[in-house]
Amino acid sequence: MPLTATPCLSLFQWTAPLTFVAVFKYLAAVHCLLSHDTLLDADIRGINSFDFIIVGAGSAGSVVANRLSENKNWNVLLLEAGGDPPITSDIPALQTLLYKTENDWQYKTVNNGVTSQGIENGEVSWTKGKMLGGSSSMNALVYLTGNDNDYQSWYDAGNKEWSVDEVRRCFKKAEDLRDEVMLSDPEISSTYGQGGLLAVSRFKNTYRSYTNKIIESWSQLGFKNTSDLNVANYLGAGILPVTAFNGVRESTFTAYLKPIEKRSNLKIVKHALVTKVLIDANSTAYGVEVTKNGVKKTYLATREVILSAGSVSSPQLLMLSGVGPQEHLETNNIECLVNSPMVGQNLQDHALLPVTIYGDKPDSINLIDVVQNIKDYLLYREGFLAQSSIITDAAVFYSTREGATYPNSQSHVTVVNKNFPLIELNLKLTFGYNASVLESIIDLTKEHALYFFEYILLHPYSRGNISLASNDPTDAPLIYANYFGDPRDLEIAVNAIKMLTQILNTPYFKSINAFLGRMNVLACDHFELDSVDYWKCVGTNLVTSIFHPVGTCQMGTSINTSVVDSRLRVHGVKQLRVIDAGVMPTITSGNTNGPTIMIGERGAELIKEDYL
Numbered sequence: 001m002p003l004t005a006t007p008c009l010s011l012f013q014w015t016a017p018l019t020f021v022a023v024f025k026y027l028a029a030v031h032c033l034l035s036h037d038t039l040l041d042a043d044i045r046g047i048n049s050f051d052f053i054i055v056g057a058g059s060a061g062s063v064v065a066n067r068l069s070e071n072k073n074w075n076v077l078l079l080e081a082g083g084d085p086p087i088t089s090d091i092p093a094l095q096t097l098l099y100k101t102e103n104d105w106q107y108k109t110v111n112n113g114v115t116s117q118g119i120e121n122g123e124v125s126w127t128k129g130k131m132l133g134g135s136s137s138m139n140a141l142v143y144l145t146g147n148d149n150d151y152q153s154w155y156d157a158g159n160k161e162w163s164v165d166e167v168r169r170c171f172k173k174a175e176d177l178r179d180e181v182m183l184s185d186p187e188i189s190s191t192y193g194q195g196g197l198l199a200v201s202r203f204k205n206t207y208r209s210y211t212n213k214i215i216e217s218w219s220q221l222g223f224k225n226t227s228d229l230n231v232a233n234y235l236g237a238g239i240l241p242v243t244a245f246n247g248v249r250e251s252t253f254t255a256y257l258k259p260i261e262k263r264s265n266l267k268i269v270k271h272a273l274v275t276k277v278l279i280d281a282n283s284t285a286y287g288v289e290v291t292k293n294g295v296k297k298t299y300l301a302t303r304e305v306i307l308s309a310g311s312v313s314s315p316q317l318l319m320l321s322g323v324g325p326q327e328h329l330e331t332n333n334i335e336c337l338v339n340s341p342m343v344g345q346n347l348q349d350h351a352l353l354p355v356t357i358y359g360d361k362p363d364s365i366n367l368i369d370v371v372q373n374i375k376d377y378l379l380y381r382e383g384f385l386a387q388s389s390i391i392t393d394a395a396v397f398y399s400t401r402e403g404a405t406y407p408n409s410q411s412h413v414t415v416v417n418k419n420f421p422l423i424e425l426n427l428k429l430t431f432g433y434n435a436s437v438l439e440s441i442i443d444l445t446k447e448h449a450l451y452f453f454e455y456i457l458l459h460p461y462s463r464g465n466i467s468l469a470s471n472d473p474t475d476a477p478l479i480y481a482n483y484f485g486d487p488r489d490l491e492i493a494v495n496a497i498k499m500l501t502q503i504l505n506t507p508y509f510k511s512i513n514a515f516l517g518r519m520n521v522l523a524c525d526h527f528e529l530d531s532v533d534y535w536k537c538v539g540t541n542l543v544t545s546i547f548h549p550v551g552t553c554q555m556g557t558s559i560n561t562s563v564v565d566s567r568l569r570v571h572g573v574k575q576l577r578v579i580d581a582g583v584m585p586t587i588t589s590g591n592t593n594g595p596t597i598m599i600g601e602r603g604a605e606l607i608k609e610d611y612l
C-alpha cells in the first residue's frame with residue numbers, strides 16, 4: 001500500500017524526518033551496534049609554546065597535524081573552533097541533518113539582487129563544517145581527484161611544487177583503496193594508493209538497478225561508460241568512489257586524527273576559536289589569539305603558524321591579523337601590516353543548477369521498507385542509510401566543446417522514490433529553494449519518482465570575493481559569490497543542461513514515461529520549458545553551491561597576483577602558511593575534498609623539507 005494511503009502516515013509529512021532520525025538513534029542505542037568516535041580535549045594548562053600551531057582541523061588541517069606530529073621532536077598544537085562530529089556524521093544518509101546546526105558555520109552569500117532570486121532571501125547557503133574533520137565530516141562523501149590538466153595549469157602558472165607527478169604521488173600517499181571490485185581491476189587498483197590513511201571505497205548502493213540505467217542512458221548520449229572516473233581522467237560516466245568504508249563515513253577526523261590521539265607531541269583543542277594571528281614588527285608570525293569558553297588565550301609558535309581554516313575563514317583571519325588589501329583593512333579599522341591585495345579575491349565555486357526529471361519508477365517506499373533499511377544498516381551497514389542523502393553514486397563528466405579532452409561540466413543525480421518523505425527537508429536544507437520553487441518540485445513527486453540531476457559548472461570564468469563585515473572575528477565575512485558574473489559561464493551551463501535533458505529520449509527514460517518538470521520561478525513562467533531562455537532564466541534564479549569554494553588564498557609567484565607562494569608560505573610574512581582549499585589557483589574538475597586532502601599531504605611535506 002502506498003505510504004500516504006494510511007492515516008497514521010500523515011506523520012510522514014513534516015515531522016517524519018525527525019521521527020525517522022529519532023527511531024534510528026533509539027534503535028542504534030538499544031542495539032549498541034554503532035560505535036562512535038570522539039576525542040578528549042587536550043589539557044594544555046601551563047604550556048603556551050609549540051613548534052607549530054595549526055588553525056582548523058578540517059580536510060587539510062587534520063592531515064597536516066598528523067604528518068607534522070610524525071616528527072617526535074616537534075610539538076604541535078591543533079586548534080579547532082568546533083567540537084566532535086555527532087553520530088549523524090558517521091551515517092552517510094543523515095548528512096543533511098548536520099546542516100544549519102552547531103556543526104555548520106551556516107555562511108550565506110550576499111544577495112546581489114540578480115542571481116539566486118528563487119532561493120530564500122536571495123542568499124545561497126554555504127554550508128561548512130565546524131567540527132573535527134571540518135567539512136569532510138558532513139560532505140556528500142564523493143572522492144575525486146581531478147583531471148591532470150587542473151594541476152598542469154597550477155604548475156604552468158609558476159607553482160613548481162605542484163607538478164602532476166607530485167600531486168598524483170600525494171593522492172596515492174593519502175589513499176587506502178578498500179573496495180573489492182575496484183581492487184580486483186588492475187587498472188583501477190594501480191591508479192589508487194593502498195596503505196594510506198584514508199579509506200576509499202564505493203557505496204553499498206541501494207539504487208544500483210536505477211543508477212546502472214542512468215549510466216547506460218548517458219552512454220547512449222555519447223558519454224562513455226567508464227570503469228572508474230579517475231582512471232578515465234574525468235571524461236565519461238561512471239560510479240563515484242567515496243570516503244566511506246563498510247557503510248560508515250571516513251572523514252579526516254576518523255582517518256588522520258582519531259588513530260593518533262595518544263601521540264604525546266600533538267595537542268588537539270576543541271571549541272577554540274582563533275581570532276588573530278600575531279605578527280611582529282619584522283613581519284614574522286609568532287602565535288595566535290584564541291577564545292575558548294569565553295576566555296581569551298595566547299599561544300606561541302616557535303617555528304610556524306599554519307592556517308587551515310578553509311576558504312572562508314583563512315582569508316578572514318589573515319585580514320583580521322593585518323594581512324590583506326590595505327584600503328579594505330583600514331576601512332575596517334585594522335592596521336595594515338602587509339598590503340596583500342589578493343587576500344579574499346579569486347573566489348571560485350562550482351555553481352549548481354537543478355534539472356528535475358520525473359518518471360514512473362521507483363515506486364513509493366512504505367514503513368516496512370524503512371524499518372528494513374534501518375535494520376539492514378544496523379546489522380550489515382547496508383541499505384539507503386549507507387549512502388549520501390543528496391546524491392547517488394552515478395556521475396558524468398563531459399564538455400560542451402566537441403572533441404574536448406578536458407571536462408567543463410559534471411552532473412550528479414539523486415533518485416527519489418515516489419512520495420519520499422525526506423525529499424522536501426533535504427531540498428530545503430541543502431538548496432534553500434523558496435516556497436513556490438519547492439512546491440513545484442515536491443507536488444510532482446506525489447505521483448512520480450524524481451530524478452534530481454545536479455548540473456555543476458566545473459571551471460567558472462567568474463570570480464567572487466570574500467571581505468570583512470567588520471573587525472569583529474565573530475562576525476561572518478561577506479561572501480560575494482558572483483555566479484555567472486562572466487556571461488560565458490551561463491552560456492556553458494545552459495548548453496550543457498540542454499545536452500543533459502536529451503536523456504529523456506533514451507530507452508530507459510522513455511520506458512518510465514519520463515518528463516521534465518517546470519520549476520516555478522515567476523520570472524521564467526513565460527518561457528517555453530527546456531528552451532534556452534527558460535534555462536537561462538531558471539539557471540540565473542536557482543543557482544546555488546555544491547559547497548566547493550576555493551581560491552581565496554591562491555598560490556602564485558607574487559604578492560600582487562597571489563597570497564601564498566608555491567610552498568604555501570604567505571607572501572610578505574615569515575613563519576606563516578595557508579594549507580587548505582583556499583590555496584588552489586583554479587578549481588579542480590570535480591568535488592574538492594580529495595584535492596584538499598592532497599594539499600594537506602603536500603603542504604606537510606613542504607614544511608618537513610624546509611626544516612630538514
Ligand SMILES: Cc1cc2nc3c(=O)[nH]c(=O)nc-3n(C[C@H](O)[C@H](O)[C@H](O)COP(=O)(O)OP(=O)(O)OC[C@H]3O[C@@H](n4cnc5c(N)ncnc54)[C@H](O)[C@@H]3O)c2cc1C
Nearest residue numbers: 056058059060081134135139140141142274581591592593
Ligand atoms: C555540505 C558539503 C558537501 C560537500 N560534498 C563534497 C563531496 O561529496 N565530495 C568532495 O570532494 N567535496 C565535498 N565538499 C567540499 C569539501 O568537503 C571541501 O572542499 C573540503 O572539506 C575543504 O577543506 P578545508 O580543509 O579547506 O576546509 P574545512 O574542511 O571546512 O576545514 C576548516 C576547519 O577550520 C575550522 N575553523 C575555521 N575557522 C576557524 C577559527 N577561526 N578558529 C579555529 N578553527 C577554525 C573549521 O571549523 C573547520 O573544521 C562538500 C562540502 C560541504 C560543506
